[in-house]
Amino acid sequence: MRGKLATYKYAGASSPRFAFDGLFNSPFGVVLSTAILGVIIYLCSQSNTPIPYFFGAMACMVFLYFFIAGKGPGIIVSSKYFVYDTKAILYENVELILVDEAKLLFTLKHIDGSVVHLHANKFLSNANKEWKIKKNKQEKFYKVITKIIDSALRENKTMTLAVRNVSRLKHYKRAVFS
Structure with a gap:
């Protein structure tokens, strides 16, 4: 096992925030995803129908899940x-x-x-x-x-x-x- 990591799901512990791999773990990825989310919310707020607000709210929920909740325990x-x-x-x-x-x-x-x-x-x-x-x-x-x-x-x-x-x-x- 020398030099290798092993992760296990455990109900008593929480993983660190911003814990998923790839582009979104870098500062550029965080800025890019925040900008995309801001554009989606801005475009959804320009319409008078409730459907774009629903999609804007869904985008916010996805963003919050991945960046605040992290990977899980x-x-x-x-x-x-x-x-x-x-x-x-x-x-x-x-x-x-x-x-x-x-x-x-x-x-x-x-x-x-x-x-x-x-x-x-x-x-x-x-x-x-x-x-x-x-x-x-x-x-x-x-x-x-x-x-x-x-x-x-x-x-x-x-x-x-x-x-x-x-x-x-x-x-x-x-x-x-x-």
Whole structure:
């Protein structure tokens, strides 16, 4: 995973604003889209029928959705850092990682005292059946925390990894099991 980013949809975090790729992420794209939106609203205001106002309002809604709402919820996992909500956490500054497999809870404690909790039930799933949703959320949870733990153990030699109610994370040699 060295040098690669992985993003996951998570209900407890929000992505940064202006978070979609391409032309609109650049200052020129923002100015261009604002100018186009202004021309559409101006042209719609010159007519006396309500239909152009409707299209102007729709254009405003689309603009606000993409530039204020962003991509949607998510977390980003890299080989050197982890981004959750508005926090970017370097693995070399992690003091403790605690995993409770019975509750499907992942806790990461930073050296400055801030704490990040990831719950398996907050990962998003596209499945329809209840058993499949639960299985998908657990699989995503284990996939994400395994990437985080592997990267953190590689970058930080003094970090403590504690695992409670062990079932799937037995293979970590540096872990303290309880």
